[in-house]
Amino acid sequence: MTPTKEDIKKWIKASGKSREWVAEQCGVGKRTLDNWLSSARPVPSKVILIIQRLMAEKVSPILPEVELDFTDEEWEVISAAMTSTQQTFMEFINSAFRNALKEFADIALQNAAKEKEAARKQFVPVETFPSIVSTSNERYNLSVIGNIAAGGLQAGDTIPYHITANRPLGKDEYVLRVEGKSMEPIIPDGALVIMRKHTIPPVPKVGTIVEYYDERGVTLKKLARKKNPETGKMDYVLHPLNPKFGDIEPMDGGKISGVYVETLEKWEKV
Template sequence: MTTTKEDVKKWLKVIGRDREWLANQCGVSKRQVDNWLSSSINIPAKAILVIQRLMNGEAESSPRIVIDFTDEEWDIICEAAKAHKETFLEFVNTAIQNAAKEKEAARKKFTPVETFTAPPLEAQGRIIGNIAAGNLADGDTIPQDIWLYRELEKGEYLLRVNGHSMEPSIPDGSVVIMKKYTIPPIPKLGTIVQYHDERGVTLKKLVRRKNPETGKMEYVLHPLNPDFGDIEPMDGGKISGIYVETLERWKKA
């Protein structure tokens, strides 16, 4: 219910307080209180809230939080509280709780980024040749010394990839680390392998497909790029290496 000027006047008489006391409680001058109660000027919304708190029996010495809003801002806040069917204090309490929940959710969602320092290019290796990423082709054997970020392990060697059939995972021109493969049986399906026969050498993924003519399952060399077709069958050739990784950083020695 709206507190009127007459309500305030009667209340002051009942509790035995004067306008000077009310002015001190509202943080204004007595002259301002006189204007509120004696003229056509409406009592500001923020002053009404203080008066209602006092009329509800809250102690004069109760801790007070002073929020410096304009009268227009207070009117907007009061209308919002009324729309939510809450008292002003309930409305403020809900707003504070919601703000705290949003801040906590943002804190939990935030993941500190760990500082990453790229390893220095201090290991030396040699690209021993090229390997086709397309149809089987002769390998190029022009060596090139480079710096890379780790030492090659036993059995590892470097090749430069020529072609687009293994993109986007292994782009044309990439330098890859391969590892010699001499132990039977054939590598597990899904492994990227270096395969060669009398037609040449290529880098492909090892899969198995059913031969529509014979009905038998056969090993097939499968490209990652869908624009290229499978190479089959794998008869008389050899898997001499398996793919380890693509060098993200390297430079000429």
């Protein structure tokens, strides 16, 4: 039977395991595990399977026997290594397994990072289209480079189309079309918003409307902070302006790629 979040919390407490340890076994940070267990967001199925195996170890503590068959030359190398490190045979074997697992985890994390970067490039604006001044009635030709969700996170549409507007784009600015009602009434569904690329390390000020992305997709929300009931610390959240929608909790690896500048009021599709 699949364990619930309450089952997992009770098991962690009863087993004496720390959340840091459980998070490490799942290949994530403690903050991510805390968010999974304290929010309405479902725990990923892969993580559930890992935790189920960890919980089963308590029920079946007898491990299967493993036969280690070394050649004479390999035994000489192992004996020399044990002598130099002053380890017993089991200590040496455990150390070797830990190192192998760490190397495997490092490779897995590197591959995951590459996959996230590839996914990010599907919807994060990499370059802005130039703003070309039109000679008639102070109109400017702009390009809408994609969509951004004002609701749950979703992948952005990167197919551009062109409009005319009453203002040009500044440095590092670009135009996105809003999909969803979570930022109403300030930013209505279907509105075109001007964003400015955010690449510098400091996090924007609390209260700033930002473009946030992670492996789940991209969304437009106000940056806010609230107290984490599990840790007592103030964590960042992505807050909708529409009270009918709930907060979104950032994930490890998530980033802010842009900040909201303004909503285009007067524009026409070319």
